[in-house]
Amino acid sequence: MAETFAKACARGGLHVFANIEYHSNIKGEHSYYRVRASERDVQSHVDWIDVLIALDKETLLGDLHKEYPTHNGHRNEVSPGGAIIYDAALKLKPDDLGRPDVNLYPVPYMDVLVGALKETGHDKELSKYQVMANTVAFGASIALIDYSFEQIAEAVKEGFTGRKAALGELNVKAARHGYDYMRNTYHDSFPYKLHPIPSKEKRMVIRGVQAVGIAKFKAGCAFQTYYPITPATDESEYLENHQKDYNIVVVQTEDEISAVLMATGAAHAGVRAATSTSGPGFSLMAEGLGWAGHTEAPGPVIILYQRAGPSTGLPTRTEQGDLQFVLHAGHGEFPRMAVAPGDVSECFHDTFDAFNYAERFQMPVIVLIDKFLASSYRTVPILDSRDLKIDRGQILSESDLAGKPMYKRYEFTPLGISPRTVPGTKGGIFHTTGDEHDELGHISENSEIRIKMMQKRMRKLQLANEAIPDSKKVGFFGPEKADVAMVGWGSTKGAIIDGMQDLEGDGIRCNFLQIRYMSPFPTELVTKHLSNAKRKVLIENNYSGQLGGLIREHTGIAMDYKVLKYNGRPFSQNEVYEGVKEAIKNGVKEVVMAHA
Amino acid sequence: MLELKDFRTKVHNDWCPGCGDFGILTAVQMALFELKLEPHQVAIFSGIGCSGKTSHFVSTYGFHTLHGRVLPIATGARLANNALTVVAVGGDGDGYGIGAGHFVHTGRRNLDFTYVVYNNGVYGLTKGQASPTLPKGLKTKSMPDAAIVEGINPLATAISAGYTFVARSYALDVRHLKETLKAAILHKGSALVDVLQTCPTYNDINTKEWYSGTDLPTKAPRLYKLEDTGYDGVVKDPTDVNEINQKKVQAITRSFEWGDTIPIGLFYRIEQPTFEDMIANRMPAYKEVPLVKQDIFQRDVTPLFESLA
Numbered sequence: 001m002a003e004t005f006a007k008a009c010a011r012g013g014l015h016v017f018a019n020i021e022y023h024s025n026i027k028g029e030h031s032y033y034r035v036r037a038s039e040r041d042v043q044s045h046v047d048w049i050d051v052l053i054a055l056d057k058e059t060l061l062g063d064l065h066k067e068y069p070t071h072n073g074h075r076n077e078v079s080p081g082g083a084i085i086y087d088a089a090l091k092l093k094p095d096d097l098g099r100p101d102v103n104l105y106p107v108p109y110m111d112v113l114v115g116a117l118k119e120t121g122h123d124k125e126l127s128k129y130q131v132m133a134n135t136v137a138f139g140a141s142i143a144l145i146d147y148s149f150e151q152i153a154e155a156v157k158e159g160f161t162g163r164k165a166a167l168g169e170l171n172v173k174a175a176r177h178g179y180d181y182m183r184n185t186y187h188d189s190f191p192y193k194l195h196p197i198p199s200k201e202k203r204m205v206i207r208g209v210q211a212v213g214i215a216k217f218k219a220g221c222a223f224q225t226y227y228p229i230t231p232a233t234d235e236s237e238y239l240e241n242h243q244k245d246y247n248i249v250v251v252q253t254e255d256e257i258s259a260v261l262m263a264t265g266a267a268h269a270g271v272r273a274a275t276s277t278s279g280p281g282f283s284l285m286a287e288g289l290g291w292a293g294h295t296e297a298p299g300p301v302i303i304l305y306q307r308a309g310p311s312t313g314l315p316t317r318t319e320q321g322d323l324q325f326v327l328h329a330g331h332g333e334f335p336r337m338a339v340a341p342g343d344v345s346e347c348f349h350d351t352f353d354a355f356n357y358a359e360r361f362q363m364p365v366i367v368l369i370d371k372f373l374a375s376s377y378r379t380v381p382i383l384d385s386r387d388l389k390i391d392r393g394q395i396l397s398e399s400d401l402a403g404k405p406m407y408k409r410y411e412f413t414p415l416g417i418s419p420r421t422v423p424g425t426k427g428g429i430f431h432t433t434g435d436e437h438d439e440l441g442h443i444s445e446n447s448e449i450r451i452k453m454m455q456k457r458m459r460k461l462q463l464a465n466e467a468i469p470d471s472k473k474v475g476f477f478g479p480e481k482a483d484v485a486m487v488g489w490g491s492t493k494g495a496i497i498d499g500m501q502d503l504e505g506d507g508i509r510c511n512f513l514q515i516r517y518m519s520p521f522p523t524e525l526v527t528k529h530l531s532n533a534k535r536k537v538l539i540e541n542n543y544s545g546q547l548g549g550l551i552r553e554h555t556g557i558a559m560d561y562k563v564l565k566y567n568g569r570p571f572s573q574n575e576v577y578e579g580v581k582e583a584i585k586n587g588v589k590e591v592v593m594a595h596a
Numbered sequence: 597m598l599e600l601k602d603f604r605t606k607v608h609n610d611w612c613p614g615c616g617d618f619g620i621l622t623a624v625q626m627a628l629f630e631l632k633l634e635p636h637q638v639a640i641f642s643g644i645g646c647s648g649k650t651s652h653f654v655s656t657y658g659f660h661t662l663h664g665r666v667l668p669i670a671t672g673a674r675l676a677n678n679a680l681t682v683v684a685v686g687g688d689g690d691g692y693g694i695g696a697g698h699f700v701h702t703g704r705r706n707l708d709f710t711y712v713v714y715n716n717g718v719y720g721l722t723k724g725q726a727s728p729t730l731p732k733g734l735k736t737k738s739m740p741d742a743a744i745v746e747g748i749n750p751l752a753t754a755i756s757a758g759y760t761f762v763a764r765s766y767a768l769d770v771r772h773l774k775e776t777l778k779a780a781i782l783h784k785g786s787a788l789v790d791v792l793q794t795c796p797t798y799n800d801i802n803t804k805e806w807y808s809g810t811d812l813p814t815k816a817p818r819l820y821k822l823e824d825t826g827y828d829g830v831v832k833d834p835t836d837v838n839e840i841n842q843k844k845v846q847a848i849t850r851s852f853e854w855g856d857t858i859p860i861g862l863f864y865r866i867e868q869p870t871f872e873d874m875i876a877n878r879m880p881a882y883k884e885v886p887l888v889k890q891d892i893f894q895r896d897v898t899p900l901f902e903s904l905a
Contacts, residue, residue: 010905204904214900220893223676242900247881247892249675254701258668261661265672268659269639269680270888273672291662291669382901390893422888423657424677426636431605431652433660434644442607442652443660 001138002033003205003377008155009037010203010379012148012196017042017494018205019376019570021596023070024230024315030058030071039197043343043378043494044573047595048079050192053141054086055134060097071596078102083190085141085182087133103190107140107181109133116177120170132174139178144186145194149179201381208373211344211383212276212303213238215351217246218385221301222271224250225259230315231371232276232305256281260288260302264364267292267299268432270395270422272355276303278371279322280312286329289364293334295432296362296410296457298393298420301354306370308568317568318372320490320541324549326366327519333454335461337361338518340368342475342493344378346516352388353472360393360467361460362417368518370541372570373491394419401427408439412452416459465520473522476529478511484584485533486512487559489547492539492571499576506581515547523554530557537561537580541571565593600629607652616767616793617646620714621653623770624683627777628656633681641670643686643695645721647714650685664695667702667711674709677888678872681781682709689719692728692748703757703786705871710780710787713750714767716795717802724798731854737800751851754788755844755864761787762829762847762864766819767794768804772860779862785870792819792860812856822850822861831866840866 006016014037022031034045052074054060062073078084080101086092088106097104110126113136117123135156142152153172160168213235216224226236240250253259259275266273277285282304292300306322308314326338337357341350347369354365396419401407409430411418418439421428431441436453438444477497484503488496496512503510513529515522530536530551538548538559543566548559563579565571571579575593582591603625611617628638638656642648644663651658657680661669670684691699691713702711717730724738728748735742754762761783765773773791780787794804809817822829827850831843847864869877876883881890 202905204901206901206904210900210904214897217895217900218897220895222887222890222892223672225672243879246895247879247887247890249875249879249882249887251671251675253668254697257665258671258698258701261665261668262672262675265641265659265669265674266676266887267672268669269673269676271676273676287662288665291665295659382898382905385897385901422677423639423673424636424680424888426634429636429655429657431658431660433652434662435660441658442605443649 001134002035004152004155004159005035005138006205006377007158008147008151009194010205011155012151013199014039014194014197014379015041016205016377016379017045019045019372021569022316030063032059032074037194042498044498045570047077047572047574049074049077050079050082051141051145052078052082052084053137054084055137056087057090060084060086060092075099081191083144083192085137085144105140105144105182105186107137107178109136112136112177112181113174116174120173122170129170132171135171135174136178139175140182142175143179143182144190145192146188147194148196149176151196203379203381205377205379206344207375207377208344208347208369209235209375210238211347212351212367212369215348216274217242217248218388219352219355220272220390221274221355222248223263223266223273224248225253225262225275226250226277227253227256227259227281229278229281231307231374232278232281232303234374235276235303256284257288260285260300261291263300264288264292264297267297267358268295268423272359273299274301274303276305278305278307279309282322282326282329289336290330290332290334291434292364293330293336293457294434296418297364298362299355299358300364301351301358302364302366303351304366304368305374306368308566314568316371318370318491318541318570319566319568320370320492320546321543321566323368323489323518323546326368327550333458335361335363335457336519337363337365337461337464338368339365340490340516340518341373342490342514342516343373345380345383347373348383349472350516356391357464357467360391360417361464362393362420363460368490370491393417396421396425396428398426398428401425406440409441410437410439410453412439412456416456416463461520465522468517468520470522470525473517474525474529475514475516476511477514479509480511482509482511483534484508484510484580485530485536486510486539486580487515487530487536487547487551488512488539489515489518492541495571495573495576496539498573499580502573502577503580508584510580515551518550521550521554526551527555527557530555535560535584537563537583539563539571539576539579541565561589561591563591563593567594567596569596598629598632598634600625602635603628603655605653605655609653611646611649612797614796615646616716616795617650617714619767619770619773620647620685620712620791620793621650623773623777624650624685624712625654626770626774627781630774631778631781637679638681638683639673641666641673641682641684643690645687645690645719647685647687647690664690664693665698666690667695667698670709671702671705671707674707675872675875675887677886678708679886683712683781684709685712685714687720687727688713688715688717688729688750689727692750692753696728700753700757703754703759703788706758706760706785706868708784708786708870708872710777710789712777712789712791714793715750715790716793716799718795718798720795720798734801736798738798749851750788750790751863752848755847755851758786759788760785760866760868761862763788763862764790764792764860766792766807766860768807769819772821776862783865785868792858809856818856818858819860820857822859822863827861829862829864834866834868
């Protein structure tokens with residue numbers, strides 16, 4: 001229902017940001033969606049709630065009574081003057097909730113649902129439809145904030161297509177009954193309103209995994225491998241769902257070792273290939289990554305959706321803990337590119353570019369995302385993909401090769417990149433090996449060849465650095481001169497940009513340097529932005545401030561403060577504000593945020 | 597006109613004198629030549645170990661991969677271009693030890709390719725440790741003591757996993773091996789050819805002489821050909837579950853025969869839809885044109901964006 005609400009808001013000209021938190025199980029421990037709707041662009045969540053829709057008691061009060069408690073309930077997160085909608089059947093007294101400062105709206109979910117089912121003659125099958133109590137609660141909330149029921153009804157129906165269309169109608173009915181119950185019982189008692197506003201722009205509600213999937217189609221990716229893992233699998237399933245329309249082969253492999261190598265084999269064989277995984281899977285891919293880098297495979301593109309580690313960690317929660325691992329995974333030294341998009345649009349563009357760079361520079365490219373960015377929804381205008389250009393690098397065809405001396409796959413060329421051939425091409429036969437090799441790709445232990453090959457491979461990173469536009473290497477927001485320079489990467493971008501406004505509101509002039517390319521590292525740009533910055537505050541969703549270490553490694557510049565969070569939950573807008581203030585006002589060198 | 601030498605490279609060969617690998621290399625080159633395949637239509641993938649160097653010695657597209665990982669890489673390449681003839685080669689440690697997971701799952705898929713395993717019972721390139729096929733209780737010359745775990749039965753494993761062509765041959769019987777390889781390459785589906793191979797340097801038990809039975813009272817060769825005994829491992833009706841089960845059990849039973857007599861030849865074969873066929877069922881375009889030749893660089897993704905609006 002949260003997704004439906006988000007879509008209805010987007011169509012009503014509003015901006016939406018929504019994210020889900022859930023446990024690693026199937027039976028359904030406490031999970032929740034946060035949807036933020038606004039007339040201005042929002043790209044993060046906040047830690048307070050204006051309207052809490054509780055589908056069960058635990059949502060309100062938490063599970064502290066249990067032997068292994070995990071949370072305290074959400075009633076304390078509701079802002080003063082806000083609202084709580086809950087099931088009247090819980091028979092809670094106002095005192096039980098302990099929030100005299102918020103408006104309470106008990107709604108008898110089941111009774112209202114039965115009323116709706118009676119109207120359609122389904123009331124004998126209550127057990128089958130009881131999950132629709134959620135829809136009743138949802139409908140009630142729409143009445144409370146006075147949003148357009150028509151927008152909602154349309155979005156609800158779209159969620160049920162084909163054989164399920166009748167169920168869509170039934171859900172609209174349930175929502176309507178909830179809506180009417182709220183109207184008739186509580187009238188116009190809640191001051192917070194949400195209304196559609198006119199908008200010229202057509203917006204979509206899109207998640208990171210969808211942006212990546214669509215970018216893969218646009219880039220001509222023909223081959224995707226994966227081993228099931230949270231939170232990466234959604235992307236592969238998205239691709240597989242569109243397999244027929246876009247002619248992409250999606251293979252579920254026996255493990256991630258196979259996933260990365262199957263994709264590498266496909267890349268060597270001439271198609272654009274990719275794999276998607278999370279940290280535990282990427283750990284298994286380290287060996288294959290080395291082979292891809294060493295054999296100068298034109299790929300694969302690896303999408304790494306980080307989750308909280310180490311080991312199994314918090315499998316459904318977010319973290320930015322794999323940055324240094326991505327840059328060093330695999331033994332020995334070989335080139336790889338790594339880029340970390342900060343929002344859904346960047347997920348799309350960086351993934352698209354990754355395929356061009358993988359083929360042009362003949363190396364694996366890792367796109368570093370995280371669970372938060374993968375699964376949170378955001379409204380953005382429909383992305384313009386018409387001007388995107390495919391660049392496959394230099395590929396020699398049969399006619400290019402005709403009459404030429406023996407083709408050398410690893411030829412030392414003035415440009416530093418050896419033109420490749422696609423297996424099956426007459427005259428283009430090559431050999432490759434994970435051993436050190438000569439220009440023909442045959443094993444060599446010759447000292448001089450070793451040195452030249454190492455230099456040839458590693459130098460490609462410099463070539464890549466020259467090719468990537470500055471505007472894609474880093475993002476810079478706010479004034480050049482500021483009191484505070486915030487530094488971050490990846491999915492914290494939204495919270496930092498939104499949090500900047502709160503800091504500005506307090507008279508703190510700040511700017512934000514978002515580092516996007518991690519390899520090749522944009523040393524010059526980062527140095528330019530940070531060398532004169534006054535107070536540098538590093539904001540990362542991890543324990544050790546990995547980006548801070550990387551910046552210091554490349555530029556010698558150290559961060560003054562760190563605002564970190566490693567409880568598996570993403571930064572909210574207000575946490576950026578609170579964390580940065582704590583650092584600079586109270587001089588706390590390392591601030592740890594903890595909101596769940 | 598193609599000649600056999602067109603399948604040879606000039607790369608220096610550093611296998612030990614008398615190594616069984618030479619017989620396998622020759623048989624591979626002859627099989628490709630006799631099947632009239634053009635070198636550029638073939639890709640050879642090899643693992644790590646002495647056998648891994650094979651790809652450098654054959655003048656086709658050649659991928660010397662990682663230890664145990666030859667099958668995923670070969671699979672990816674084959675799926676990208678199903679016009680290529682794909683032959684994967686590797687040792688017994690490579691395929692049945694570190695690569696055992698890939699070995700099983702590649703069989704399940706029934707990818708149309710051929711996997712040749714050089715099975716000599718030892719890890720040659722690391723100086724003679726026991727490989728997964730060395731029978732329990734045997735001690736080859738560089739092992740400190742006898743093996744204390746059972747050897748794997750690759751043929752029985754392959755049949756259980758789903759390989760649709762399962763055969764064994766002998767490195768020093770190049771003619772039999774070559775014919776077996778030709779049949780394997782022509783077979784539509786995953787073909788395993790387990791090749792008994794001598795390692796004159798480290799396996800001092802399963803030697804050329806041992807296979808020839810010179811230690812037996814009868815002096816008769818240990819190896820005999822299944823096809824000379826009237827054995828028939830080919831499933832005639834792939835829809836007949838009883839026949840399939842009967843042929844599998846027969847093949848698995850025979851594969852455990854190891855001692856004074858050892859069968860070689862075709863143990864089991866069945867025609868079943870390949871992985872490529874199954875993909876084509878899902879994605880019709882795949883049937884007509886290899887992925888690598890498909891025009892997919894002009895995709896219009898606007899409908900995908902629109903569906904989210």
